[in-house]
Amino acid sequence: MDIKSSSASNGSPADPEVSRRKFFVFVTAAAGSAIALLAGVPVIGFVLAPLVRRPTQNWRTVGSLDSFKIGETVKVNFTDPSPLPWSGITAQTAAWLRRTGDTEFVAFSMNCRHLGCPVRWVAGANLFMCPCHGGVYYEDGSVAAGPPPEPLARYAVRVKNGQVEIETSPIPLTTFKS
Amino acid sequence: MLKFLAASWRFIDDRTGASEAIGPMMKHIVPRDARWWYVFGSAALCCFILQVITGIGLALSYVPSGGDAFQSLKYITDQAPLGSVLRGMHFFGASAMVLIAAMHMAQVYLHGAYKYPREMNWMSGVVLLLFTLAMGFTGQLLRWDANGVWSAVVGAEQAARVPVIGPFIAHAILAGDTIGGATLTRFFVLHVFIFPAFIFAGVAVHMWLILRHGISEMPKPGQPVVPSTYKRDYEARLQKSGVPFWPNAMWRDAVVSLIVVVGIIACAVIFGPPVLTTPPDPTALNVNPAPDWYFLFYFAILSMLPANLETWVILGGPLVVILVLLFLPLFFNKGERAPSRRPWALAIVLFVSTCIVILTIYGAKSPWSPDFGALPLAQEVPRVPKSHSFGAQVFYDKGCIYCHEVDGDGGHRGPELSSVGGRLTEDELTIRINNGGHNMPAFAGRISHDELAALVAFLSEQGKKAVPPPSQTQNIATASGVHQ
Numbered sequence: 001m002d003i004k005s006s007s008a009s010n011g012s013p014a015d016p017e018v019s020r021r022k023f024f025v026f027v028t029a030a031a032g033s034a035i036a037l038l039a040g041v042p043v044i045g046f047v048l049a050p051l052v053r054r055p056t057q058n059w060r061t062v063g064s065l066d067s068f069k070i071g072e073t074v075k076v077n078f079t080d081p082s083p084l085p086w087s088g089i090t091a092q093t094a095a096w097l098r099r100t101g102d103t104e105f106v107a108f109s110m111n112c113r114h115l116g117c118p119v120r121w122v123a124g125a126n127l128f129m130c131p132c133h134g135g136v137y138y139e140d141g142s143v144a145a146g147p148p149p150e151p152l153a154r155y156a157v158r159v160k161n162g163q164v165e166i167e168t169s170p171i172p173l174t175t176f177k178s
Numbered sequence: 179m180l181k182f183l184a185a186s187w188r189f190i191d192d193r194t195g196a197s198e199a200i201g202p203m204m205k206h207i208v209p210r211d212a213r214w215w216y217v218f219g220s221a222a223l224c225c226f227i228l229q230v231i232t233g234i235g236l237a238l239s240y241v242p243s244g245g246d247a248f249q250s251l252k253y254i255t256d257q258a259p260l261g262s263v264l265r266g267m268h269f270f271g272a273s274a275m276v277l278i279a280a281m282h283m284a285q286v287y288l289h290g291a292y293k294y295p296r297e298m299n300w301m302s303g304v305v306l307l308l309f310t311l312a313m314g315f316t317g318q319l320l321r322w323d324a325n326g327v328w329s330a331v332v333g334a335e336q337a338a339r340v341p342v343i344g345p346f347i348a349h350a351i352l353a354g355d356t357i358g359g360a361t362l363t364r365f366f367v368l369h370v371f372i373f374p375a376f377i378f379a380g381v382a383v384h385m386w387l388i389l390r391h392g393i394s395e396m397p398k399p400g401q402p403v404v405p406s407t408y409k410r411d412y413e414a415r416l417q418k419s420g421v422p423f424w425p426n427a428m429w430r431d432a433v434v435s436l437i438v439v440v441g442i443i444a445c446a447v448i449f450g451p452p453v454l455t456t457p458p459d460p461t462a463l464n465v466n467p468a469p470d471w472y473f474l475f476y477f478a479i480l481s482m483l484p485a486n487l488e489t490w491v492i493l494g495g496p497l498v499v500i501l502v503l504l505f506l507p508l509f510f511n512k513g514e515r516a517p518s519r520r521p522w523a524l525a526i527v528l529f530v531s532t533c534i535v536i537l538t539i540y541g542a543k544s545p546w547s548p549d550f551g552a553l554p555l556a557q558e559v560p561r562v563p564k565s566h567s568f569g570a571q572v573f574y575d576k577g578c579i580y581c582h583e584v585d586g587d588g589g590h591r592g593p594e595l596s597s598v599g600g601r602l603t604e605d606e607l608t609i610r611i612n613n614g615g616h617n618m619p620a621f622a623g624r625i626s627h628d629e630l631a632a633l634v635a636f637l638s639e640q641g642k643k644a645v646p647p648p649s650q651t652q653n654i655a656t657a658s659g660v661h662q
Binding site for chain 2: 050051054055075077080081083084085086087088089090091092093094110111114115116117118119120122124125126127129130131132133134136138139144145146147148149169170171173174175176177
């Protein structure tokens with residue numbers, strides 16, 4: 001009955017039935033938006049919060065000073081800055097550590113700068129080689145061959161109380177350069 | 179009893195209106211000539227349903243936690259009854275789904291079935307294909323072994339190349355700064371909830387559009403699509419000679435789907451699921467990450483790019499391909515449909531499929547990678563004369579063999595050196611080794627004088643050996659100085 005009467009109405013804004021309907025549309029849209037907003041804030045906040053919050057980096061001890069020989073490059077393992085309780089083995093990470101002097105060290109990220117695959121140290125040749133697309137780096141991390149656009153990234157290293165420490169840092173990302 | 183069941187069904191059917199709603203859809207009229215060419219879509223759908231079922235089965239035992247997933251996969255594979263078969267079915271089901279969806283697309287393209295009024299049928303199909311590939315990538319990653327870990331890193335590194343927001347996306351993919359406990363969970367949610375939801379919705383749209391526009395007829399040369407008259411002519415032809423989909427056409431879909439499912443199960447039983455490599459330990463660096471077969475062609479493309487083009491291809495390549503596929507029907511929506519009148523369409527399908535096959539084979543061999551599995555040549559006593567065994571040892575120790583082949587051993591990244599003695603003098607060899615060259619590291623400073631002398635002596639002997647090599651073919655190759 002209502003529908004009939006409105007389709008017969010003249011449609012002018014003054015028509016009470018038309019303004020009633022406009023009001024209903026407004027109420028429905030407002031209620032729907034409010035529901036989306038109320039539910040969306042906690043959900044989206046929960047999803048996005050970890051992306052915005054940067055974990056503080058830590059210094060990790062990787063061995064005593066005298067356990068590294070000058071001129072040698074060895075793999076050292078250490079734990080991520082803030083591992084989750086269920087991370088298990090995935091909380092670990094590794095770096096290539098080279099002792100260059102009495103208290104001088106260079107720590108290279110193991111991620112190839114091409115696409116992030118793990119480079120391995122070929123001691124006989126003094127080269128880092130990547131198994132994915134054949135990137136090769138010299139012992140100082142500079143590119144020797146293959147597709148990598150940049151030298152291997154480095155971690156901060158320090159010697160403290162006779163212990164060698166590496167500062168954790170994010171996986172190096174090769175970003176856009178026009 | 180039978181009477182009671184029949185009466186119950188009549189009650190349910192009357193109150194729900196099931197037959198009334200579904201009957202006309204099942205019995206919609208399809209062209210009489212819609213025969214074996216038209217089975218790919220339903221076979222792909224059958225694969226998807228199989229993936230959902232086997233996936234639910236696997237999810238009952240799979241633990242989506244970075245620390246425990248590998249153990250739960252070991253349990254499913256080695257201990258759970260039929261677990262190995264279930265994993266195998268999920269893997270080969272995925273392979274079949276990718277393959278059949280690609281065949282479906284090629285068939286629709288060749289037959290010009292994407293033309294007016296079915297443009298959106300094609301576009302929704304492209305979206306479904308993209309989600310299918312996304313499922314393939316995330317699924318491979320959920321096989322949380324060393325390969326899974328590095329797949330996540332490689333995925334994040336590629337995303338990081340996007341201008342401005344790249345690092346943010348990479349951070350979102352890894353669920354943090356590094357691989358960790360949250361990384362796997364993220365991919366689990368994508369693979370199990372989000373992407374399947376899009377596929378369900380996409381299938382619904384795709385099938386609704388089939389009902390709305392009807393199945394296309396077999397293309398006939400000289401019967402072009404004219405948008406202004408197409409619908410009327412199509413209806414008229416269908417009224418004259420069409421048959422109901424159920425059961426006149428559907429039995430073929432059922433038979434082909436059966437063959438596909440039997441094939442998937444047979445592969446799962448015979449070949450088993452993909453081997454779990456080493457545990458997901460980010461500190462274990464002796465790994466050789468490689469994608470599953472359906473991404474090997476892309477793996478190969480990435481290896482061949484010059485560095486200055488790389489970012490552009492990584493970002494632009496997929497984007498251009500997606501846009502071209504997506505909007506193809508909007509630009510070519512009328513005219514001839516028959517492959518015989520569209521030679522370019524035939525040529526494109528042949529060219530693209532040949533490229534993908536060749537690149538896939540190339541990607542499987544990955545000759546651009548150093549071959550870390552190569553054994554020292556010095557161990558192969560008969561082929562290396564005593565006088566050169568030190569040089570052969572240097573060839574191994576310095577990693578030359580990872581990239582260069584000598585007499586059938588070694589990698590393929592660099593040129594084969596089986597006959598290098600015939601091509602380069604000792605001086606040229608010395609210069610090349612010291613200075614490096616195109617894609618070869620310079621060894622000056624990382625090789626001693628004695629080692630270099632022995633290595634050069636060993637290499638210049640290659641190709642002009644006094645002792646005949648063991649096999650006849652090598653003899654011919656070395657005598658003529660031919661090398662690859």
